Amino acid sequence: MNEYLSVKLKLISFFSMIMVVFLHSYNLVINLTSGTVLVDQGYSTFIQNFISQGIARVAVPLFFSISGYLFFLNSRGELKEFILKFNKRLKTIVIPYLFWSIFCLLLFLIMQSIPQLAIFFTNKHVIDYTVSEFISSVFINPIPYQLWFLRDLMILVVLSPILFYLIKKFSYFALVVFMVAWFLDFNFIFFSNESLLFLLLVYL
Secondary structure, eight states: OOHHHHHHHHHHHHHHHHHHHHHTTOOSEEEETTEEEEOOOTHHHHHHHHHHTTGGGGHHHHHHHHHHHHHHTTOOOOHHHHHHHHHHHIIIIIHHHHHHHHHHHHHHHHHHTSHHHHTTOOSOOGGGOOHHHHHHHHHTSOSSGGGHHHHHHHHHHHTHHHHHHHHHHSHHHHHHHHHHHHHTTOOOSSSOHHHHHHHHHTTO
């Protein structure tokens, strides 16, 4: 990858990060223990919907596309090549994912053990988790829900040899299947249709 393309990807990533901030700044829906409150504030409603629910929505697909492009860049489909990529992603995806997932789980556990803070937690407390719920909260459905992006990347990296074969063998057919799944909002068991489509779209 040449320097020009590298700079371009960094700029796209930078603006995508800004859009993610706006995406998570949407505050017209307030969830309370008594129910959900929808806030209508005139121009603010229009602006927030236009930016957070409109323009900023391209950020996540862009991140997946960049990740897919970098992962499959100059890929020949050899097993040793995938193993090397796995080892690199272990440091950049798996370890950060597990660290923040476990850290937030322990943080919630500590905060929920303090009576003055426990009243602010309406969901099931960590101390009451079953073994399966505990495992799920670490690996599949982390408490910091934003980690779903890394979770999907992690799973798709593991599946990358199979995905590489599919897009090599059935490129356009695979594209149609992935697009239909995305259009119908059909999510797979452990990863979203969005991550699959846009991770592979640039390669297709």
